[in-house]
Every structure is written in structure tokens, then in C-alpha cells.
Amino acid sequence: MVSDDVPVRPPVPVVRPVAAAVVPAERWPAGGATQYTAKLDGWRAVGAVLEDHRAVLLSREGGRLESHFPDVVEALAALPVGTVVDGELCAIVEDEHGSRVDFGALARRRGRDRRRWPSVVFALFDALSITGRDLRRMPLEERLEVLAGLLPAPPSVLQLVPATTSREQAIERWMNNRAPGVEGIVARGLTTLYVPPRTRWVKVRTTDTLDAVVVAVSGPVGRPAYAMVRLPDGTEARTSQIPSPHRIPLGRATADRLGPPLTGGWHPLTAPVVAEVQLGTTRHRTLRYVRLRPDLTPPPR
Structure with a gap:
């Protein structure tokens, strides 16, 4: 039953930071x-x-995530009807240095063995609506006040993303002395609205990477050594040798997508996948394979 209590219904377009x-x-x-x-x-x-x-939980492209994050869904369901929030799902792992964010561990949330699932937090940075009110044309500062009032007392899988209004403090924390799992800084004007694509958020990363579409792989089936990717500008290029820890995840993701081999040992993919790559700065335009992005789907051609 549809009601006026839910003014914003996913999927919704999200504001994407620009580099x-x-x-x-x-x-x-x-x-x-x-x-x-x-x-x-x-x-x-x-x-x-x-x-x-x-409660529903969707990727930025509208993919359903509820089955992989039932604990997040349960926490969301306790919020008021009509709430819509934007944030980052992060896996938390423990090692000898304490707790840290680990992107790679998120993939284990897709496995059937829940004993291997890592702990997660949903680090929230915006509120798009609450009961009966669309907040997207309110200034960010006011949306953040609403968001802070929505969250349950800790400990909870719903948390506010670490934030500051001090540029010096942000650079020192998240650029100079960043913890594992922190890629850099996102800057947002507190007067800005949530109106994509007009709203402009800025991201500054410690390393410059791109999301690319893997269109072919080369090497042993199950452990590809190289990937052919299509970059955002439409050009295609081969990566340098894929680091060993990343070969098996890519092999698993492409095992049922391999077409007949081409000259040179390349297997085109019948359905592409997305990977993160780092573009070199030399004139040879070298590409370093960084990791698989199972949370993203290739854009239509």
C-alpha cells in the first residue's frame, strides 16, 4: 500500500563526487x-x-543488497517509515593492529557460509527523506541534523561517517596518516542541495583509480594473468600482470562468462564485469589492475 509517508522511493539517483x-x-x-x-x-x-x-537496501545503481546485509536491513527497519539514507557499506575486520575497514572482505558477504561473513557498518553521510518530507532540496547542514537525529545509540551497524569542518584536520587524518580502508577525502558544501547531477561533491583520493569494464581475460582459466578493459573514455587497454591475490576472485567472477579463445590466448567475456584499475602516468599508458568491483554493473554500451 502506497502512502504519503514515503515521499522518496528507491531507486533514486545519487550524487556522485567528482575527482x-x-x-x-x-x-x-x-x-x-x-x-x-x-x-x-x-x-x-x-x-x-x-x-x-x-526496509530495502540498494547499490548506487539500483541492485538489491538485502540478502547480503540482513543485519543492516534489520537496523534500517527500526527507523521511521519514509526514511531514505545514503552511505557506504564497509566491512570491518580485526587483526593485530585492531579494527580496520577492508574492501576485499565485503565479497565474503556474497558467500553462503555466514560464519565467514565479516562484520559491517553502514556509514551514513546524507538523509534524503523522513516521514512525509522530501529533504533533497534542503541545505546539507539541515539534512545532516535530521540524519543525526535518526540514528540509534551506539553500538549499531548504522553510524555517521567520520567528518570535520577543518581542512587541516581532514588532510592530516585522511590523507597524511590515513588508516587502512580510507581512500581520501570527500568535500561537500554545507549549503548544497541533493540534486544530481547539478550538486557538486569533490573527492580527493590518495591514489588515482578508475572503474573499468573487463571485456576479456588472458592466462589460466580460473586464475587470469591479464585483463583487457574498456576505460570510461571508450578506449580499450591491457592491464599489467594481475597480482596473485586478485587472480582467483577474477577467475571466479568470469568462469561462466568465457567465450571461445581468440588469437593470443584472450578469452572474450560474454558478460563483462567491472574492475578498478590505476592509470599510469608514463607515455605508454600502463594500467595496473587493483581489484574486482562486484558491487558495480557495467554501463550499457
Whole structure:
């Protein structure tokens, strides 16, 4: 049953940060204050509470994630009907140094053995609506006040993303002395609305990477040594040798997608997958394979 209590219904277009080389000033844009958040290494997601407290969890492209994150869905369901929040799903693992965010561990959430599932948090950075109110044309500062009031007391899988309004503090924490699982900084003007694609958020990463479409692989079946990728500008290029820890995950993802081999030992993929690559700065345009992105789907051609 549809009601006015749910003014925003996923899937919804999300604001996507644009890459920048320099962290913006504290009075950006147009003289308003700036909020800096840690760019956590996870899966972007939108959570919503529909009628009868039915919670849904979607990737930034609209893919359903509820079956992989039932604990997050349960926590979302306790929020008011009509709530829609934007954030990052992050896996938390423990080692000798303590707790850390681990992107690779998120893939285990797709496995059937829940004993191997890592703990997760849904690190929230925006509220798009609450009961009966669409917040997207309210300033970010007001949306953040609503978001803070929605969250349960800790400990909870729903948490606010680490944030500050101090540029110096942000650079020191998340660029100079960043913890594992922190990729850099996202800067957002506190006066800005949530209106993609007009709303401009800026991301400054410690390493410059791209999401590319894997169209073919080469090497042993199950452990590809190289990938042919299509870059965002439409050109195709071969990666350098894939590091050993990343070969098996890529092999598993492509095992049932291999077409007949071509000259040179390449297997085209009947259905492409997405991987993160790092573009070299030399004139030979070398590409380094970084990791598989199982949370993303290739854009239509």
C-alpha cells in the first residue's frame, strides 16, 4: 500500500563526487562552510524504510543488497517509515593492529557460509527523506541534523561517517596518516542541495583509480594473468600482470562468462564485469589492475 509517508522511493539517483587534485578550501563553494568526510573503501548504498517498516537496501545503481546485509536491513527497519539514507557499506575486520575497514572482505558477504561473513557498518553521510518530507532540496547542514537525529545509540551497524569542518584536520587524518580502508577525502558544501547531477561533491583520493569494464581475460582459466578493459573514455587497454591475490576472485567472477579463445590466448567475456584499475602516468599508458568491483554493473554500451 502506497502512502504519503514515503515521499522518496528507491531507486533514486545519487550524487556522485567528482575527482579533484586538491582538497577544497573551508569556504567552498560560494563562501559557505565545507564539510570534509573520510572516503571509506566500501560499497555505496541507499537504504530506505517503506510502508509497514519494510526496509530495502540498494547499490548506487539500483541492485538489491538485502540478502547480503540482513543485519543492516534489520537496523534500517527500526527507523521511521519514509526514511531514505545514503552511505557506504564497509566491512570491518580485526587483526593485530585492531579494527580496520577492508574492501576485499565485503565479497565474503556474497558467500553462503555466514560464519565467514565479516562484520559491517553502514556509514551514513546524507538523509534524503523522513516521514512525509522530501529533504533533497534542503541545505546539507539541515539534512545532516535530521540524519543525526535518526540514528540509534551506539553500538549499531548504522553510524555517521567520520567528518570535520577543518581542512587541516581532514588532510592530516585522511590523507597524511590515513588508516587502512580510507581512500581520501570527500568535500561537500554545507549549503548544497541533493540534486544530481547539478550538486557538486569533490573527492580527493590518495591514489588515482578508475572503474573499468573487463571485456576479456588472458592466462589460466580460473586464475587470469591479464585483463583487457574498456576505460570510461571508450578506449580499450591491457592491464599489467594481475597480482596473485586478485587472480582467483577474477577467475571466479568470469568462469561462466568465457567465450571461445581468440588469437593470443584472450578469452572474450560474454558478460563483462567491472574492475578498478590505476592509470599510469608514463607515455605508454600502463594500467595496473587493483581489484574486482562486484558491487558495480557495467554501463550499457
